[in-house]
Each structure stands twice: as C-alpha cells, then as structure tokens.
Amino acid sequence: MRRRSPFLALVVALGLLPGCGALTPSAGARSARGPLQVWIMEPGSAELRAFFTSATTEFESAHPGDRVSVQFVPWASAHDQFVTAIGGGQTPDVAEMGSTWTPEFADIGALEPVDLTGRYVPSLVDAATLGGKVYGVPWYAGARALIYRADFLRSLGLAVPATWNDLLTVGRAVRDRARMPAFGVAGDAEHYVLPMVWQNGGEIAVRKDGVWRSGMSTPPAVAAVQFYADLFRTEHFAPAGALSWNARDVRQAFAAGDLAMMIGGAWDLKAILAAHPELAGKVGTALLPAGPAGDRSSFAGGSHLVVFSGTKKEAVAHRYIDFLLDPARVAAFTSRIGFLPATLGSAGGVDPATAEAESDPLYRPFATQLDDHSRTYPPTREWGGFEADGLFTAAVQQVMAGRQSADQAMKGVAKAMDEAFSG
Amino acid sequence: MGSRFDRRVLPWLLLTPALLVVFGLVVYPVGRTVWLSFRSAGLPYLASGQSRFVGLDNYRRLLTDAHLREVFVTTAVFGFACVAATMAVGLAVALLLNQPFRGRGLLGVLVLLPWAVPRVAAGVVWRWMFDDRYGLVNWALSHLGHDFTGFSWFNARLPAFIAVGVVVVWQSFPFIALSLLAGLQSIPPEVREAARMDGAGPLQMLRHVTLPMLRPLLLTLIVVSTIWDFKIFDQVYVMTGGGPYRSTELAAITVWREAFARLHLGSAAALAVALFAVLLAMTIGYGRLARDEMALR
Numbered sequence: 198m199r200r201r202s203p204f205l206a207l208v209v210a211l212g213l214l215p216g217c218g219a220l221t222p223s224a225g226a227r228s229a230r231g232p233l234q235v236w237i238m239e240p241g242s243a244e245l246r247a248f249f250t251s252a253t254t255e256f257e258s259a260h261p262g263d264r265v266s267v268q269f270v271p272w273a274s275a276h277d278q279f280v281t282a283i284g285g286g287q288t289p290d291v292a293e294m295g296s297t298w299t300p301e302f303a304d305i306g307a308l309e310p311v312d313l314t315g316r317y318v319p320s321l322v323d324a325a326t327l328g329g330k331v332y333g334v335p336w337y338a339g340a341r342a343l344i345y346r347a348d349f350l351r352s353l354g355l356a357v358p359a360t361w362n363d364l365l366t367v368g369r370a371v372r373d374r375a376r377m378p379a380f381g382v383a384g385d386a387e388h389y390v391l392p393m394v395w396q397n398g399g400e401i402a403v404r405k406d407g408v409w410r411s412g413m414s415t416p417p418a419v420a421a422v423q424f425y426a427d428l429f430r431t432e433h434f435a436p437a438g439a440l441s442w443n444a445r446d447v448r449q450a451f452a453a454g455d456l457a458m459m460i461g462g463a464w465d466l467k468a469i470l471a472a473h474p475e476l477a478g479k480v481g482t483a484l485l486p487a488g489p490a491g492d493r494s495s496f497a498g499g500s501h502l503v504v505f506s507g508t509k510k511e512a513v514a515h516r517y518i519d520f521l522l523d524p525a526r527v528a529a530f531t532s533r534i535g536f537l538p539a540t541l542g543s544a545g546g547v548d549p550a551t552a553e554a555e556s557d558p559l560y561r562p563f564a565t566q567l568d569d570h571s572r573t574y575p576p577t578r579e580w581g582g583f584e585a586d587g588l589f590t591a592a593v594q595q596v597m598a599g600r601q602s603a604d605q606a607m608k609g610v611a612k613a614m615d616e617a618f619s620g
Numbered sequence: 621m622g623s624r625f626d627r628r629v630l631p632w633l634l635l636t637p638a639l640l641v642v643f644g645l646v647v648y649p650v651g652r653t654v655w656l657s658f659r660s661a662g663l664p665y666l667a668s669g670q671s672r673f674v675g676l677d678n679y680r681r682l683l684t685d686a687h688l689r690e691v692f693v694t695t696a697v698f699g700f701a702c703v704a705a706t707m708a709v710g711l712a713v714a715l716l717l718n719q720p721f722r723g724r725g726l727l728g729v730l731v732l733l734p735w736a737v738p739r740v741a742a743g744v745v746w747r748w749m750f751d752d753r754y755g756l757v758n759w760a761l762s763h764l765g766h767d768f769t770g771f772s773w774f775n776a777r778l779p780a781f782i783a784v785g786v787v788v789v790w791q792s793f794p795f796i797a798l799s800l801l802a803g804l805q806s807i808p809p810e811v812r813e814a815a816r817m818d819g820a821g822p823l824q825m826l827r828h829v830t831l832p833m834l835r836p837l838l839l840t841l842i843v844v845s846t847i848w849d850f851k852i853f854d855q856v857y858v859m860t861g862g863g864p865y866r867s868t869e870l871a872a873i874t875v876w877r878e879a880f881a882r883l884h885l886g887s888a889a890a891l892a893v894a895l896f897a898v899l900l901a902m903t904i905g906y907g908r909l910a911r912d913e914m915a916l917r
Contacts, residue, residue: 437772
C-alpha cells in the first residue's frame, strides 16, 4: 500500500488539475421545445422578481401554449455569463442586455436584428445600432443624479452643490463640522467618474474618419480623473475603504446613514427608501454638479431586449418582447423599479410613466437628468470589454491610491483603448 | 471464446468505459486548451469557431508582459504561504484531536464545518467580517489592543492577501487535519511508548517519531494542497475581484480576466497551460521525492 502513494498522489493531482467550472445559468435555447428562456438583469431589487412572477403568469394565460422561464442574472457577472453562454451554445432566446454591450455581441452575429416600430429614446437606439441595423429594442433608461441627506445639509446651513466647487465647499463643511463621510467616492464605479470627463469639457472617445480614438489622455479628461481621485485622496470625503467600493457599497453606506451625498439612480433611491423607511423626508435629489465647463452630464444607461440568433422560438420571443413593451407594462415596471421608459409617447409627448416620475419632486431630477443632461458612451463593440475588464476602474484606483499620477494612468487607459479600437 | 481472448481483451473491454470518461473529462479539455494556446481567438471564435494560428506568440507574451510575470510570482508566493499555513494549522489541530479529552468528538465535528461551507459563501461572509467599518475582525483586533478602527483590508495588496489567506486556510485545514488525524491514529502505540521509555519529550516525539512516520502522508497532502492553492479562484473573486488595481490577481483570476473580460482566449489558454505545466512539474517532483524517501527505508 505504502509504495503506491506517490503514484496515487499523481493520479489525484491530475484529476484535480483542470478545475475550471463555468457558472452559467442553464438554458436550452437551441431546442424548439420547452419554455422560452429569458435572462433578466438583476439590479438588486426585490420588486423586480415580484414583477416578473406576475408578468409571466399573465403572459402565459394570455398566450395559451407559450411558456416562459425567466432567470435573473446579476449585472456584475452578466457579461461573463453571456460570453460563456455563447461559447457553449447555450444562449437564452431573449435577454435583457446592458446598452453598452449590445454592439459587441451583435458584431459577432450572436443577436438577431430587430424591427423597431414606435419611438424610442434616440441615444438608446444609437447604442443598439451596428452597421445600419438595430439589434436591440430599447426597454428602459436611467441616469444617475445627486442624492443627498437634506437634513444634514440643512442643519449645517449648506446649500445643495450645483458645481464642482460647491461640491468641494459642502463636502469640506460636512467633513470638518459633521465629522462624517461627505461623498461616495468609490474606486470601483466607472459610471461615477467617466461622466466627469464630459462635465470637464472632455470626450471619452471621438470618432475620426471612421476610427475611434480615446480621449482619456487629453487634459480635460486627466483633470477630471484627478479631481475625482482627490475627493478621496486629499479631501478624504469617503472612508479609506471606498478605494474598493462599488456603487452598491456606496448605496449601503448611504442607507446606513454614513454618507451625506452620493451619485445614484432613482433605482438606488427606491431601494434605499424601501429598506429604510425612516429616511423618508430626509433625502433630497438634484442634478449632478456642473464641472468647470458648465456641463452636468450623467451617463444615460439603459437596457435593450435582444433576441439571440439561433433561437428556434422566434415567434414566441417576439410575442414576449411585445408583451413586455406594452406601454402600460413598461410604465408599471419602470416606476416600480425606478427606471424611466425608453419608449416615447405616441403623440410625441412624454410617456405616462415619465410624466408620473416628473410629478414627484423627489424623482423629478432623475427625469430631467436623463432628458436634458445625459449622454451615452461611444457605441463601439469594444466598450463591453473595457467595462468587463475594469480598464477604467483599475486605473482610477491607482490614482486614488496615489500610486500613479492621473496623467500616467490615463495614458495607459488611452493606449489600451486605442489598441482595442484598431483591432 | 478461448482463454486467450479472455486474458488479452477482457481487461481492456472492462477498462473502456473508465478510459472514455477519463478521455472526455481530462484529455480532451486539456488537449483543446493546448491547441487554443497556439491560436489567436476572440469572441468570434466562440460564436463561429474562427481563430488563427500564431505560433508561440501567446507564450512569448507570458514572458514579456510585466503584469503576467508578476501574477506568476504572486501566485507562487501566495500559494506556498497558504500551503505552509494550512499544513501547520492542520497538523496542530490533528495533534490536538489525537489527545484524549472530553468533548473531543464534538470538536472534531466542529472543526470540519469550514470545509463544508461553499467557497463563494465563505468569501462573502469573510468579506463582511473584514469590512473596514462594520467588520467583526477590526472590532475584535481593536479590543485586543491595537487600534484597527477603519482599517481597510482591501486597499492594498498585503492586507488583502492576508484576509484572503485566512479564508483559504480556514477552509482547507479541516481536510488536512482529518487526514493527519487518521495518519496519527495509525502510528502503533508501541512505537510511541518505546520512544517515551527512551525519555523523548513531546517535541522530540513530534520531530523524531510522529513526523517521520507521517512523511508519506504529509507529502501527498502537500501535493494536493499545492494544487488547490495554486488555482485559487473563488475566494479572491468574491473578496477582492483581483483589485485594488489588479494587485491581488492570482493566475486563475488572470486566466478568467483574459478569457472572459478581455476575450483573449488564446493567451488565456497559454496562461492556463503554463499553470498546468508548473503544477505538473511540481507534482512529479514531489512524487520523486516521496519515492526516493521510500527507497531509503
């Protein structure tokens, strides 16, 4: 027995080596039978699941014979899961897809082109367009704005910051007088820092002669990153741990009463108030503070409903998408979660849900931010990879930690972007 | 059917199902990875199988890319540190459980619990324990004297690796302890008694009797631990995601990032093959060591 143990070890070792199991939600898209496989992104909202439970029942009873199986995929791992699913030929039939990823997956032929009928938020249509064809139906949109503790600012006699300078003044007062973290400067939140490039008059990328070029190493972009990093590094507006925080950590800190101001969407505010009813009436919202360039743009995020190519249930897939896009259902969904419909009202006016959002003063800034002060990232097939790779966040963390100057870090980012753009 | 048929063909016939399984589960995926490591393949490869032969380019990148080289060193240092810590804790617990005392059975069961916790769940729980403001670890350390209030474990490489290392060791020592306990209990009591008669103290007993007798088992366990600790993924993915600024990336995380985020499937495959080769070489090395050891007896 003894003599065999090294050999045994080798066998055990060999058996243990290839241990790379991919975690993919099961799907059986290639089969014509079974229920329609749908992947929905999970923003961390309990309301979402409740909505889909009742929507699925409603759809199935309205269309006898059609069955739907909805799986919820967390945003953070969704890109990986799409890649894995495509690699394994196990894609869903229908999926909700982050608007910045659609071109990437459309480019390799993973998505079916769709016919758009009706009117949608133009930036989301652009984000789904590749080579003149549209690959996703805009479903909802949202833009982050400023969420703050009105009670704290009031007790300190401070006005809501409207500019970067105000943000510094108010933040310093909160830090020094209330002795609490002033602003959620998170290291792992690209949607916080990238819009500051616009606010400072810069561009993240520009298209010249059909080729995208990074704008991240230009002076306005570098200065924006420096400003953001300094809020953490020299101003200490957030606790040290914020270097590795993501947007969800910021939301948690704010909900726990440990943060005076944060950047967030209406979906964040809804989740915060749902979990902490005692904060009702103590929270205010405003447009993002304007940068020196006078710009106060936020990132217009949103999602598309896409049909994966190779589905054998195209008819059901389109029936289901049409069902979800029914204006009343979109309105019910978006107002419940805190998004805004990506559909525009039929008469060119505002959609009912948008109108409702705008009637509540607490939620009005989010609608204004989206309508008048929002932009999208360059709709390129490379963008999804930048986000998944943490290209921006890793570089911003270097600056926040003081390991690299903003100039150095952004040169690296620009180089990586340009290499990707040039194929 | 003659007896010749039985003797020559039957064993293979009986082995065929097992060989097919081994081929399907081990040989094919490894072979496929090796093949992919010589090619340039991106997202289109997944959709339509498109790829291009690039020779040794992917391997050349492993040697020239500063980050990738650093990842290999990090993986080795962290891996060996975890193996050493796991073996030390495992041995200590095994020695403790080998003593007769009340509640030994209960303790033996409790010790196994960390092993039963899924790695991702453990990562999530421990990330909260190491949280800078609400974490139990900072609270406990602060009560022990040194002020750890607001200390952020995940802001820099060393503390982040300490936090991850604690979780890795916490989850892997039960298996080692259990195996060593079995080994300890197979040491004939006569040997210990003889040593005691000769006047051996507890430390001498450990050094000259217990450890030498456990040696083959220890070597096997070291091999298994090394393989585990060189391909750690879950705990790091959950606790740090490789951050901040990619400083806690281990080889398995880098393979994942190259493959799924950057979609450089070829270079991810090359990295995986390199990791495979390193582990295989170490396994063979340990195997030799164990064999020589045996031959000396």
